[in-house]
Amino acid sequence: MESTKNYSFTDMGVMLGRSMRHILRSIDTIITVTIMPIAFMLLFVYVFGGAIETGTDKYVNYMLPGILLIAIATGISYTAYRLFIDMQRGILERFLSMPIARTTLLWGHVLTSLVSNAISVVVIILVAFIMGFRSPAGVLSWLAVAGILALFTLSLTWIAVIAGLAAKSVDGAGAFSYPIILLPFISSAFVPTESMPGLVRAFAENQPVTPIVGTIRALLSNQPVGNEIWIALSWCIGIMLVAYIFAMRAFNNRV
Amino acid sequence: MSQNESAISVQGLKKSYKNIPVLTGVDFQVKTGSIFALLGSNGSGKTTIVKILTTLVKQDSGNVTVNGFEVSLKPANVRQSISLTGQFAAVDEILTGRENIIMIARLRHLSNPYLIADDLLKRLGLTDAADRRVSTYSGGMRRRLDIAMSLVGKPQIIFLDEPTTGLDPEGRIEVWKIVKELTGSGTTVFLTTQYLDEAEQLADRIAILNEGRIIVNGSFAELKKLFPPSKVEYIEKQPTLEEIFLAVVGKKEEK
Numbered sequence: 001m002e003s004t005k006n007y008s009f010t011d012m013g014v015m016l017g018r019s020m021r022h023i024l025r026s027i028d029t030i031i032t033v034t035i036m037p038i039a040f041m042l043l044f045v046y047v048f049g050g051a052i053e054t055g056t057d058k059y060v061n062y063m064l065p066g067i068l069l070i071a072i073a074t075g076i077s078y079t080a081y082r083l084f085i086d087m088q089r090g091i092l093e094r095f096l097s098m099p100i101a102r103t104t105l106l107w108g109h110v111l112t113s114l115v116s117n118a119i120s121v122v123v124i125i126l127v128a129f130i131m132g133f134r135s136p137a138g139v140l141s142w143l144a145v146a147g148i149l150a151l152f153t154l155s156l157t158w159i160a161v162i163a164g165l166a167a168k169s170v171d172g173a174g175a176f177s178y179p180i181i182l183l184p185f186i187s188s189a190f191v192p193t194e195s196m197p198g199l200v201r202a203f204a205e206n207q208p209v210t211p212i213v214g215t216i217r218a219l220l221s222n223q224p225v226g227n228e229i230w231i232a233l234s235w236c237i238g239i240m241l242v243a244y245i246f247a248m249r250a251f252n253n254r255v
Numbered sequence: 256m257s258q259n260e261s262a263i264s265v266q267g268l269k270k271s272y273k274n275i276p277v278l279t280g281v282d283f284q285v286k287t288g289s290i291f292a293l294l295g296s297n298g299s300g301k302t303t304i305v306k307i308l309t310t311l312v313k314q315d316s317g318n319v320t321v322n323g324f325e326v327s328l329k330p331a332n333v334r335q336s337i338s339l340t341g342q343f344a345a346v347d348e349i350l351t352g353r354e355n356i357i358m359i360a361r362l363r364h365l366s367n368p369y370l371i372a373d374d375l376l377k378r379l380g381l382t383d384a385a386d387r388r389v390s391t392y393s394g395g396m397r398r399r400l401d402i403a404m405s406l407v408g409k410p411q412i413i414f415l416d417e418p419t420t421g422l423d424p425e426g427r428i429e430v431w432k433i434v435k436e437l438t439g440s441g442t443t444v445f446l447t448t449q450y451l452d453e454a455e456q457l458a459d460r461i462a463i464l465n466e467g468r469i470i471v472n473g474s475f476a477e478l479k480k481l482f483p484p485s486k487v488e489y490i491e492k493q494p495t496l497e498e499i500f501l502a503v504v505g506k507k508e509e510k
Contacts (some may be wrong), residue, residue, distance in 0.1 A: 007364055014361045022349045025388075092346040094404070097309040097414075099334040100362050 011100045015108025019082060023116045030104040033120045037071040038127050044190060045131055052191055056221075065191025065216035067128070068121050069209060070181055072153050075117040076160040076176035079109050087254070089149055096126075105249060106161055109247045113157040114150060119150060141219040148219075148229075151236040152212060156180060158243035165250040189213045207220030208235035262287040262412050262443035263308060268317035270303055277303050279467035281317070281453065285460070287411075290434065290444040292458035299464045301343060305416045308341045310443065322411055325372050327419040338405040342416045344397040344436055345404070345476040352381050354408065355389060356407060363408040375403040395426030402433055415446040419453060424497050425504065497498065 003108065023029060041063070044052075049059040056062045083106075086092040095105055125133070138147070167173035184190070186200065187209035193201050204210055211231040218225045263285035270278040277300045285291040295301045301349070304487055306312035310330040312497055319326045322336035339345075347355050353372050360368035376385045379399040384392060388443045391398065398418065405413055419427040435459055437444055455475050462472040471478060494502075 010364065011362055013391040014358060018347065018350065018358055021354070025349050035398075088346070090343040090345040091342045091347055093311055093341050094339060095336065095362070096311055096358075097334060098362055099331055 008101045008104055011104040012107050012111065015104055015117075016111045019108055019112035020115060022082065023112065023119075028118055030116065030123070033075040034071060034127075036074060037096075037120075037124055040070065040129060041067045041124070041131065054192060054193075055167045058132060058134070060128055060131050061135070061221065062217065063190050064125070064128050064133055065090070065207070065213040065220070066184040066187070067206045068149060068216070069152065069184050069189065069212065071120045071124050071147065072117050073156060073177055073180040073183070074182075076113055076122050076153065077163075077174040079113045079157050079160040080113070080164035080167065080173040080176065081170065082112075083161060084170060095121045096214050102251075103248075106247065109164075110154065110157050110161065113160070114153055114238045117153045118146075118150075135220045136222045138222075141222065141233060144229075145216050145219050148212060148216060148232060148236070151233065151240065155236050155240035155243060158247045161247040162243060162250050165247065165248055165254050183207060183209045184213070187213060201227055208232070208239065211235065260286055262289075262322060262333075263291070263445060264318070265304075265308075266318040268304070268307065269315045270312070271315060276467055278314075281467070281469055283462050283469055283472055285443060285445055287443055288438060288441045289459040290438055290446065290457050292454035292461045292463055293445070293447045294449070294454050294461055295447070295464035296449060300403050300467055301464055302416055304464070305339070305341075305414055305447060309337060309414055310334055311339075336410060337408070337412045337414060338410040339414045340401050340405045340416065340418060342420065343417070344394075344401040346389050346397055349388060351386050351388055352392070352403075352491070353385040353395075355400060356403055359407045360406045363481070365408055371407060375406055378406075379403045380429075393426075395422055395429060398426060398430060399433070401472060402430065404463045406437075407463075409440075409442070411479060412443045412445065415447065417447055419423065419448070420502055421452065424501055499510065 041060070044063055046061050049063075052059060052167065054062045086105075092105065095146070096102065135142075159180075163174050163176040187204050187207060189209060193204045196204055211228045212235065215225050215229045215232040217223075218228065261284040263283075265281055265283050268278055268281040269276070281300075281304065283291075293301050293304065297453070303312065307314050307319060308326065310326055310333050313327055321333045324336070325331040326333050347358070353376060356372040356375055357368040360371045365371060372385075373382075376382045379402065381396065381399060381403065384396060389397065392400065402415070405415075418434070419430050422430065430508065431453070434444055434446065444456065444457075446453075452455065458475070460472065460474055461478060462469045464470075473481075
């Protein structure tokens with residue numbers, strides 16, 4: 001009798017292939033995910049941007065990191081949606097009654113989230129480039145940016161897994177992402193926190209988006225990242241671990 | 256009956272959901288290579304029994320073995336031996352019929368998924384629709400694909416939970432034909448149904464589940480003996496609506 005462990009990676013590959021097909025066959029999901037962040041980018045750069053003092057020469061350079069986080073926060077709601085549909089349609093039961101490692105069922109969705117969000121991020125960066133975004137950053141800095149965005153995606157995706165497993169309806173599966181999408185607005189993503197009133201500023205400076213945005217911005221403009229990168233990484237890894245534990249617990253309760 | 260002869264053996268099976276007893280001591284055996292029908296009304300606990308036998312739900316107490324393996328102790332071995340066609344067609348709507356079968360073949364780690372898909376699509380009359388997305392399939396085609404996916408890798412025991420619920424009469428007859436063909440190859444079939452004629456048509460043994468217990472278990476001939484001998488009456492035999500329907504529509508489907 002063959003052990004199911006030996007096949008974890010093959011199985012995960014099959015599951016990844018399956019949900020990647022879902023994404024490629026519903027390109028509209030990529031459009032839905034990118035259109036709002038792009039609209040925000042246009043709005044902020046060409047409408048509000050002129051009135052915002054950031055101390056940088058190009059506002060699009062300043063706000064791009066925040067837009068990328070909004071795109072990822074929008075994108076992960078599809079993970080919750082796809083997971084919910086799997087459970088509702090009964091295909092999850094089929095997989096669970098087969099000799100495959102159970103965690104591959106979740107990891108397939110999580111890896112898919114990484115790939116599809118990466119596609120959205122690239123699309124948005126290209127649009128930003130057309131709008132005048134330029135970066136002097138070298139390959140290493142770009143890799144660091146990619147790494148931080150990947151970690152951010154992973155941590156939010158595991159939250160999405162919890163939401164998908166706990167949801168009672170399709171609408172409920174995606175609703176959790178709205179507060180996360182709003183977080184960048186109460187951070188240094190679009191305006192420097194110095195301009196905010198006391199309580200709001202305290203929140204903005206101590207929530208995860210500000211150090212993440214700050215780190216990405218520093219990396220893209222070839223500035224020293226300082227301590228901020230460690231705070232950003234701690235937030236990402238911390239959220240990811242907690243969300244992972246709760247997601248696994250929810251999964252084991254559910255199946 | 257010895258262990259080897261019975262594909263499934265259930266003794267003293269009990270299960271409650273939140274203090275509401277669903278199964279209150281279920282006993283039955285299913286002989287290897289036979290078709291066993293579990294008959295019961297909605298909510299009688301048929302699906303709960305299927306879920307316990309297919310390792311999706313754990314029993315509270317009782318001895319349950321499938322293919323010689325105790326389900327709660329050796330779930331991985333049980334999953335190697337079975338396949339489940341749940342109550343709702345567990346197919347991936349966004350993939351094509353062929354891709355669905357290939358996916359399952361890959362997850363079962365079989366060496367030539369493409370060949371297996373060709374063969375099963377042909378066997379279940381889905382060759383023409385093989386490369387169409389499942390979302391375009393009719394209810395009967397979905398069910399056939401669902402069953403095809405359960406046949407991948409020739410599992411020894413196949414569970415069909417209400418395989419014809421929601422199908423039109425032609426769809427039901429197609430499914431019956433497929434199920435009958437299965438046992439020729441030595442496969443054990445466990446099916447649940449709420450249709451008496453379905454059990455009569457297909458099953459070697461029929462068990463009736465009522466209020467959490469098996470109240471009757473035997474072949475159709477044995478079951479008939481439980482009733483008082485029939486009186487002979489002469490009545491004009493009217494065609495049933497189903498017979499009329501099939502006679503009218505039957506020709507059209509031949510094409």
